[in-house]
Amino acid sequence: MVTRERPTLEAVARRAGVSRATVSRVVNGSTSVAASIREAVNRAVDELGYVPNQAARSLVTQRTESIALILPETANRVFSDDLFFPAIIRGVGGELEAADKQLVLMMAGSAKSHDRVERYAVAGHVDGVMFASMHGADPLPGTLVRLGIPVVCSGRPIGEAAVPYVDVDHYGGVCSAVRHLVASGRRRIATIAGPQDMVAGIDRLAGYRATLEEAGLAQHVALGDFTRESGIVAMRSLLADDPALDAVFVASDMMAHGALLALKDAGRRVPADVAVVGFDDFEISRYSEPPLTTVRQPIVEMGRTMARQLLGLINGEPHQADAVVLPTELVIRDSA
Amino acid sequence: MVTRERPTLEAVARRAGVSRATVSRVVNGSTSVAASIREAVNRAVDELGYVPNQAARSLVTQRTESIALILPETANRVFSDDLFFPAIIRGVGGELEAADKQLVLMMAGSAKSHDRVERYAVAGHVDGVMFASMHGADPLPGTLVRLGIPVVCSGRPIGEAAVPYVDVDHYGGVCSAVRHLVASGRRRIATIAGPQDMVAGIDRLAGYRATLEEAGLAQHVALGDFTRESGIVAMRSLLADDPALDAVFVASDMMAHGALLALKDAGRRVPADVAVVGFDDFEISRYSEPPLTTVRQPIVEMGRTMARQLLGLINGEPHQADAVVLPTELVIRDSA
DNA sequence: CCCCTATGATTAACCGGTTAAGTTGACTTC
DNA sequence: GAAGTCAACTTAACCGGTTAATCATAGGGG
Numbered sequence: 001m002v003t004r005e006r007p008t009l010e011a012v013a014r015r016a017g018v019s020r021a022t023v024s025r026v027v028n029g030s031t032s033v034a035a036s037i038r039e040a041v042n043r044a045v046d047e048l049g050y051v052p053n054q055a056a057r058s059l060v061t062q063r064t065e066s067i068a069l070i071l072p073e074t075a076n077r078v079f080s081d082d083l084f085f086p087a088i089i090r091g092v093g094g095e096l097e098a099a100d101k102q103l104v105l106m107m108a109g110s111a112k113s114h115d116r117v118e119r120y121a122v123a124g125h126v127d128g129v130m131f132a133s134m135h136g137a138d139p140l141p142g143t144l145v146r147l148g149i150p151v152v153c154s155g156r157p158i159g160e161a162a163v164p165y166v167d168v169d170h171y172g173g174v175c176s177a178v179r180h181l182v183a184s185g186r187r188r189i190a191t192i193a194g195p196q197d198m199v200a201g202i203d204r205l206a207g208y209r210a211t212l213e214e215a216g217l218a219q220h221v222a223l224g225d226f227t228r229e230s231g232i233v234a235m236r237s238l239l240a241d242d243p244a245l246d247a248v249f250v251a252s253d254m255m256a257h258g259a260l261l262a263l264k265d266a267g268r269r270v271p272a273d274v275a276v277v278g279f280d281d282f283e284i285s286r287y288s289e290p291p292l293t294t295v296r297q298p299i300v301e302m303g304r305t306m307a308r309q310l311l312g313l314i315n316g317e318p319h320q321a322d323a324v325v326l327p328t329e330l331v332i333r334d335s336a
Numbered sequence: 337m338v339t340r341e342r343p344t345l346e347a348v349a350r351r352a353g354v355s356r357a358t359v360s361r362v363v364n365g366s367t368s369v370a371a372s373i374r375e376a377v378n379r380a381v382d383e384l385g386y387v388p389n390q391a392a393r394s395l396v397t398q399r400t401e402s403i404a405l406i407l408p409e410t411a412n413r414v415f416s417d418d419l420f421f422p423a424i425i426r427g428v429g430g431e432l433e434a435a436d437k438q439l440v441l442m443m444a445g446s447a448k449s450h451d452r453v454e455r456y457a458v459a460g461h462v463d464g465v466m467f468a469s470m471h472g473a474d475p476l477p478g479t480l481v482r483l484g485i486p487v488v489c490s491g492r493p494i495g496e497a498a499v500p501y502v503d504v505d506h507y508g509g510v511c512s513a514v515r516h517l518v519a520s521g522r523r524r525i526a527t528i529a530g531p532q533d534m535v536a537g538i539d540r541l542a543g544y545r546a547t548l549e550e551a552g553l554a555q556h557v558a559l560g561d562f563t564r565e566s567g568i569v570a571m572r573s574l575l576a577d578d579p580a581l582d583a584v585f586v587a588s589d590m591m592a593h594g595a596l597l598a599l600k601d602a603g604r605r606v607p608a609d610v611a612v613v614g615f616d617d618f619e620i621s622r623y624s625e626p627p628l629t630t631v632r633q634p635i636v637e638m639g640r641t642m643a644r645q646l647l648g649l650i651n652g653e654p655h656q657a658d659a660v661v662l663p664t665e666l667v668i669r670d671s672a
Numbered sequence: 673c674c675c676c677t678a679t680g681a682t683t684a685a686c687c688g689g690t691t692a693a694g695t696t697g698a699c700t701t702c
Numbered sequence: 703g704a705a706g707t708c709a710a711c712t713t714a715a716c717c718g719g720t721t722a723a724t725c726a727t728a729g730g731g732g
Contacts, residue, residue: 009718020719034681102461104438123387369711397717
């Protein structure tokens with residue numbers, strides 16, 4: 001290990017024959033530095049390979065140029081089967097990269113890590129915090145807001161009113177999906193709903209209920225937790241309850257996949273016997289058997305928007321919307 | 337926004353009637369502080385809600401308690417279809433969380449961001465750097481090592497000899513997979529190889545070639561880039577070249593999926609007409625049609641190991657292995 | 673020719689911690 | 703009881719930047 005001493009501002013200043021303050025100004029691209037001096041300083045910076053010490057800079061500017069993304073699951077659960085978080089990261093990452101900010105990823109599954117997140121944010125290690133879709137009525141976002149830390153949530157937070165968020169139009173998307181089923185003549189339309197402690201789960205179920213009510217049809221609900229495995233289980237239970245069902249709206253693509261497997265297992269043809277509609281439009285659904293009709297939600301765009309909103313908040317830009325709701329869209333393939 | 341002023345060490349010290357140094361000692365759990373004083377300080381800390389300022393602390397300790405994970409793709413490409421990076425993040429995240437370190441995620445696709453990563457690491461914003469599987473002979477890891485920054489790569493780096501890494505036994509895994517095909521009577525065994533600028537691509541192809549040579553069989557190679565789409569294209573081209581092939585070893589599960597689709601499209605039954613073996617053992621492969629025989633690589637464990645190695649390096653622990661190679665294992669399902 | 677202003681550099685205070693060195697006082701020890 | 707020891711605390715220097723306040727110098731106006 002070489003551990004060459006990193007040059008400091010002081011060293012650069014000596015070499016360029018000017019004061020620290022002047023070097024600082026040049027480094028930060030300030031105006032009002034004579035061209036000749038600026039050039040001398042830049043030369044010294046290059047020769048010494050000077051890179052500003054971020055800790056020192058943060059200490060005085062009170063800025064860290066980095067931003068936390070909180071994933072409300074333990075590291076073990078996140079990413080296991082799920083394509084949602086990766087897509088969010090993709091959107092957020094791209095936007096932050098463009099803004100030259102760093103992305104700090106934190107898993108906040110346990111109560112312990114929950115505390116850790118709070119301390120971390122409060123310690124001023126990040127300029128702002130984003131929450132990926134949360135479970136239940138998590139008090140953390142509200143707490144941070146009250147401490148004056150910029151926060152944006154993905155998914156309308158339950159309970160907390162004062163936290164800015166970005167979400168998609170779950171309700172509208174589900175309605176158009178279920179109406180599509182009704183319009184194609186299906187009459188025994190069940191649903192596999194998502195977890196009811198998440199807005200995504202709640203709103204999608206609400207959309208199903210409202211649309212069936214409107215159509216005067218009976219409701220059949222099974223619950224899942226967005227995983228493929230839970231989709232299999234739920235589909236089996238729905239078939240047991242009503243062997244004659246002719247359609248199912250599934251609140252996530254992963255669960256819809258499970259449903260397809262269970263239907264095949266039960267000897268049902270899709271869509272001839274049972275029509276299936278999912279929600280997400282993951283890449284994988286274009287290749288399922290049959291290709292899945294589903295409600296597309298723009299997850300990457302959601303990540304991007306979250307990041308943009310947060311950056312706006314951090315930069316104190318006025319006119320920040322408290323809530324942004326992105327549109328969803330029914331993508332019709334073969335399963336319904 | 338409340339922006340309540342955060343209390344400083346100074347404030348706590350005043351409140352507790354002691355000096356800053358003493359508070360610092362208590363906060364950092366040092367011994368040699370009288371119990372009564374310690375208690376008074378802790379009370380003051382609680383009352384004021386004091387949280388140490390990380391920037392100030394880093395400035396003097398030269399430690400940031402955070403670690404970078406570099407993904408060598410742009411944000412757009414990472415995560416698009418791939419389950420590798422999520423799994424790595426899962427492993428790394430869990431391990432770092434246990435060590436109370438933060439994870440900073442960086443995408444280093446473009447040359448610009450490449451530079452950004454270097455500056456970031458050199459600026460001392462992280463205590464160490466991990467690289468997820470790299471393309472080509474990237475000089476960055478070597479550069480950082482030479483600058484005295486702890487580095488660990490996932491995947492044996494090409495060219496650079498001096499960089500510690502964690503990898504899996506690609507070669508051994510492929511050999512057992514291809515031997516399995518040979519043993520089950522297959523004689524026209526093709527392969528869909530991965531990108532040849534990555535060790536994973538190179539080593540897996542080498543394993544295929546060596547085993548076929550050993551068995552005295554002809555080699556048929558098509559190239560892909562680990563994506564499903566490329567698997568479809570490659571499989572089609574292999575079938576065009578040799579319509580009578582009876583097996584294919586595919587260097588990634590994603591591509592294997594594509595191959596399954598292409599085979600089905602071409603009217604081949606799997607495994608009756610053509611046996612297929614993949615590499616990865618993603619969750620998804622348990623549910624493919626038919627379930628995929630594949631070489632399991634412990635990706636999450638790889639992430640964990642990387643993190644552990646890096647933490648060891650950072651803590652200056654002796655006897656750090658320069659290279660760790662994790663075992664792979666053939667998982668036999670229905671496709672071969 | 674003198675004063676005023678603008679421009680551009682420097683000085684020095686400060687950010688909020690850590691820690692080496694110094695001080696204090698109680699307790700041994702002979 | 704003086705000297706020495708040790709534990710426990712305080713003092714003060716330092717980490718490496720930013721920036722308000724200050725100062726020097728040249729140019730312009732009357």
